[in-house]
Structures are given as structure tokens and as C-alpha cells.
Amino acid sequence: MPKPIQNASSPTTQIESTPKLVDSFGRAITYLRLSVTDRCDFRCVYCMAEEMTFVPRAQLCTLEELAQIAQAFTELGVTKIRLTGGEPLIRRSVETLLGELGAIKALNELVITTNGSHLKEHAQALKDAGVKRINVSLDTLDPIQFKELTRTGDLAKVLEGIDYCKSLNFARIKLNAVILKHRNLDQVIPLIEFAKNHQLDISFIEEMPLGVITEHQRDQEFVSSAQLRELITECFDIETSSENTGGPSRYWQVKGSSTKIGFISPHSENFCASCNRVRVSAEGKLLLCLGNEHAVDLKAVLRAHPNNIEKLKQAIVNAIGKKPEKHHFEQDDVQIVRFMNATGG
Numbered sequence: 001m002p003k004p005i006q007n008a009s010s011p012t013t014q015i016e017s018t019p020k021l022v023d024s025f026g027r028a029i030t031y032l033r034l035s036v037t038d039r040c041d042f043r044c045v046y047c048m049a050e051e052m053t054f055v056p057r058a059q060l061c062t063l064e065e066l067a068q069i070a071q072a073f074t075e076l077g078v079t080k081i082r083l084t085g086g087e088p089l090i091r092r093s094v095e096t097l098l099g100e101l102g103a104i105k106a107l108n109e110l111v112i113t114t115n116g117s118h119l120k121e122h123a124q125a126l127k128d129a130g131v132k133r134i135n136v137s138l139d140t141l142d143p144i145q146f147k148e149l150t151r152t153g154d155l156a157k158v159l160e161g162i163d164y165c166k167s168l169n170f171a172r173i174k175l176n177a178v179i180l181k182h183r184n185l186d187q188v189i190p191l192i193e194f195a196k197n198h199q200l201d202i203s204f205i206e207e208m209p210l211g212v213i214t215e216h217q218r219d220q221e222f223v224s225s226a227q228l229r230e231l232i233t234e235c236f237d238i239e240t241s242s243e244n245t246g247g248p249s250r251y252w253q254v255k256g257s258s259t260k261i262g263f264i265s266p267h268s269e270n271f272c273a274s275c276n277r278v279r280v281s282a283e284g285k286l287l288l289c290l291g292n293e294h295a296v297d298l299k300a301v302l303r304a305h306p307n308n309i310e311k312l313k314q315a316i317v318n319a320i321g322k323k324p325e326k327h328h329f330e331q332d333d334v335q336i337v338r339f340m341n342a343t344g345g
Helices: 063-075 094-102 119-129 143-150 155-167 185-197 225-232 298-304 309-320
Strands: 031-035 080-084 109-114 133-137 172-178 201-205 238-240 250-254 260-264 277-280 285-287 295-297
Touching (some): 031 063, 063 094, 080 094, 094 119, 133 155, 155 172, 172 185, 185 225, 285 298, 295 298
Parallel strands (some): 031 080, 080 109, 109 133, 172 201
Antiparallel strands (some): 250 260, 277 285
């Protein structure tokens, strides 16, 4: 794949300390979630419809374009990039992109979120590219329940991938779990036990109303972070932690272990005031807020002005000024029709 476009402000030069991307509410944007595909080999019931229509491959950004977008953001002060999907590890030649991103000296953190199904076969490439931390979506340790929730997934393959990553000594592996009241609430304690026994972290994520689903009514399945903490304290001694990984999780420490429990609470404990991130979808749409439709087509800018990174950077700067103050989520009020796989992790 050709090298990303270059200019005088090379990504090999350390970024200045003064933030370059600041929205109209004074929030510095330092974190980009970069989607490489909207496709996924799972069909998780809270994330997708069983029958999905994906973006035609011809409409996706090329890996070179994604690398150019990443470079532009780092030149504007972004220091953390998370690769997402869909399932990022099913994108053909994704290792090439990882290598490009890992070579950007201004990038402090290159991380990835995955469903774990292809983790074992790609783990070494992730390590070689400089990925330090991996988030693995894991909602249950019950194989039957896992199959029901993902519709297509094989729990054994995911656990094997986690185990293999542990052997490669990544800086940190974290589990992400979406808990539904009548589906997998019984898995909260086993998941924490698993994390604790394997020196992993775990975050519990409130279900978000992205896309229309038919498996359940979101308001009837909703479990708040506070309710989960109340359940967890019946079995574990936890205390608030100052841990901050640059994302939306608010962490608690399990006393007597290295495990931290994070809570991502878009409904009950809105985190918009400290939002430091934006998303770019696999087709190059800069999404300014998880819960809003505000978007700018960066792919169109790239193709209209090839090899002109300044035009791309200016489009990003202009867009950040339009970032909304916050989202307004209601469990069954689907204001955002795109599914999470199209949003980008």
C-alpha cells in the first residue's frame, strides 16, 4: 500500500502540547475511533438486525485513505486511535493499515476493539504493529447464551484468542460487556470472576438505541450502571479508581486484585461534558457524536483533493466546530437509525 501523504508537518515529529482540535464547548479532541469495515461475522442482538445490508465494498475507504485520515488527525493533535468495525479483523489486509498507523510517531496509543473471533490469527500482527491494548466484546461465558446473543458466534474461539493474547504480553486486555436484564444479567459476577482470575479489566456498557432491533424492547432490558454496581458489591469489595484510559469508562478497582471495572453510562451517567473523541466510519464519514447524525464526508474531501493533506485537515477543523454539546438517548426512542456497526464501534 502506498505511503500516506506527507507534508512539512510530518507525523514523525512529536505533536505540540497545545490542543489543535477544540470544539465550541472547549473540549479538546485527542481520540479517534477509526472504523475499517461495517461488516461483522456476529449478529449481536443489541447491535444488529439478523438480516443486514452492508455498505457496498466499493463505497468503503481504501486502507490508504484510512491511513491518510489517521495521519491528518495526528497532525491536528490526536494521540490515540482505536480501530473498530463492524469487526475490524475481517477487513482484508488490515495488518497493512496497522503497520502504517503504528509507524506514526506522534501517536501515543494504537488500540483495537474486536469481537475476538479472529483474535488468535491476528494477535501477533497486532503486537508487531505496536498495539498495546485490546478490548474484546464478551457478554457471557455460557456457550449457549453466547450463541443466542451473537446469533453466530463461537465462545471457545473467543476465549482461545484472549488466552493467546495473554501469552503475547499485551499491556492490557479489557472485556466489554453489554448487560440485558432478561438475557445475561446472571453473567455479571462470572465475568468479573473471569477477569479477576485472568488479570483482565472489564467494562459494562449500557445498551444504546442505535438502529431498530426486533429481539427485545430496550426499555425492558435496560440495566443502569448504578444497578450493576449494587449487584457487584454484594460479591466484590470495590472502590473508585483514578484510572483514565482516555475513553468514556469510569473505573472502580476490585480490592486485592489488578482488575478494574469500568462503567460506560450513556443513559444514566452522561459523559458528554468530558467527550474527547470523534468517529470516522468505514466509508469516511466523520461522525461528531455517537447520538447525533452530524457528519462530514472526509472521503469526498480526499478524492476531490488528492495528496493535499491541508485540505483534509481544514475540513476536520471546520467540522469539529460543529460538534454537538451532547446526545439525548432514550431506550426505545431510536433517533439514530444507523446500527452500531455503521457508527464504528
